[in-house]
Amino acid sequence: MSARYQFIAGEAANYPVVDLCRMLGVSRSGCYGWASRPESSDDLAPRVSKVLRRIAAELQAESKTEGECIGRRRVRRLMRELELHAIHPRRFVPRTTDSRHGQQMSPNLLLERELKVERPRQVIVGDITYLPLQSGSWAYLATWLDLYSRKIVGWQVDDTMNANLVIEALAQVIRRERPTPGLIVHSDRGGQYVATEFRALLKRAGFEQSMSRAEETYDKVHAEILFSRYKAELLEGGAFANVEQARMETFTYIESYYNRVRRHSALGYRSPEDYERAYYQRTEARENFGDRPGKDAIAKQHSCPLK
Numbered sequence: 001m002s003a004r005y006q007f008i009a010g011e012a013a014n015y016p017v018v019d020l021c022r023m024l025g026v027s028r029s030g031c032y033g034w035a036s037r038p039e040s041s042d043d044l045a046p047r048v049s050k051v052l053r054r055i056a057a058e059l060q061a062e063s064k065t066e067g068e069c070i071g072r073r074r075v076r077r078l079m080r081e082l083e084l085h086a087i088h089p090r091r092f093v094p095r096t097t098d099s100r101h102g103q104q105m106s107p108n109l110l111l112e113r114e115l116k117v118e119r120p121r122q123v124i125v126g127d128i129t130y131l132p133l134q135s136g137s138w139a140y141l142a143t144w145l146d147l148y149s150r151k152i153v154g155w156q157v158d159d160t161m162n163a164n165l166v167i168e169a170l171a172q173v174i175r176r177e178r179p180t181p182g183l184i185v186h187s188d189r190g191g192q193y194v195a196t197e198f199r200a201l202l203k204r205a206g207f208e209q210s211m212s213r214a215e216e217t218y219d220k221v222h223a224e225i226l227f228s229r230y231k232a233e234l235l236e237g238g239a240f241a242n243v244e245q246a247r248m249e250t251f252t253y254i255e256s257y258y259n260r261v262r263r264h265s266a267l268g269y270r271s272p273e274d275y276e277r278a279y280y281q282r283t284e285a286r287e288n289f290g291d292r293p294g295k296d297a298i299a300k301q302h303s304c305p306l307k
Contacts, residue, residue: 007248103194109210120276121179123147126187127223131246132239139243142169145223151272152254153177157247163195181206
């Protein structure tokens with residue numbers, strides 16, 4: 001538990017403590033109580049190791065966006081010097097989609113409506129991936145990706161792959177983004193997305209559910225690319241120490257790097273947040289311009305009356 005409090009303390013300058021506590025599943029009173037206790041040298045050891053591991057991952061990620069020559073061999077050498085070792089996971093890969101649940105499917109609204117995504121929070125796409133742990137077991141990451149900006153607007157890490165995994169990730173979207181009714185929530189036909197509790201949340205929020213069929217994979221390609229980049233830049237074939245570390249490292253990757261910094265070729269080499277910011281600036285400019293009188297009206301207002 002202390003590792004979570006240490007992480008919150010390190011990120012408190014960038015994010016509200018209440019949000020950090022909610023995402024990591026701890027109470028604010030417990031966090032503040034931990035902060036008031038003196039820190040021992042034993043507490044510092046895992047903290048230093050975690051920070052060093054993150055630095056190695058960030059160096060590899062930043063090298064791809066800034067042109068600096070920091071390849072995988074160099075990162076591995078640095079990790080050896082720091083006595084940090086990546087433990088390879090089992091060959092077995094758990095299934096994250098099981099559509100043999102017998103529940104009623106939702107239509108693929110993206111295809112039926114030939115939808116053109118033109119703004120943020122018009123369509124979000126959900127998916128789940130496995131995260132290998134050093135114990136040989138697995139954690140799972142559920143994400144909701146905005147199809148317009150590629151921004152990760154909701155996510156959740158847990159050691160079980162039940163409906164609550166995607167429900168908590170979607171609840172985060174609602175709390176943080178406050179999307180308007182009519183948002184299309186697209187996913188595959190996995191059992192998590194047909195659960196009664198999940199569909200009840202969609203109904204309460206006024207969202208529309210959309211599902212792809214088994215042979216339709218192109219509308220989930222963005223989520224799959226995300227997971228590929230995530231694992232390449234964070235894990236590099238290794239494994240997280242435990243679910244707690246997976247959750248904290250995922251927070252740093254998504255909130256501090258992927259959404260804010262990572263440049264996407266599909267976005268004109270801008271980050272998701274920069275891309276959305278540019279959209280809202282254009283929208284505001286159009287609205288302001290639309291409120292102004294036309295050229296003829298302006299000329300008439302400033303013309304001198306004939307004598």
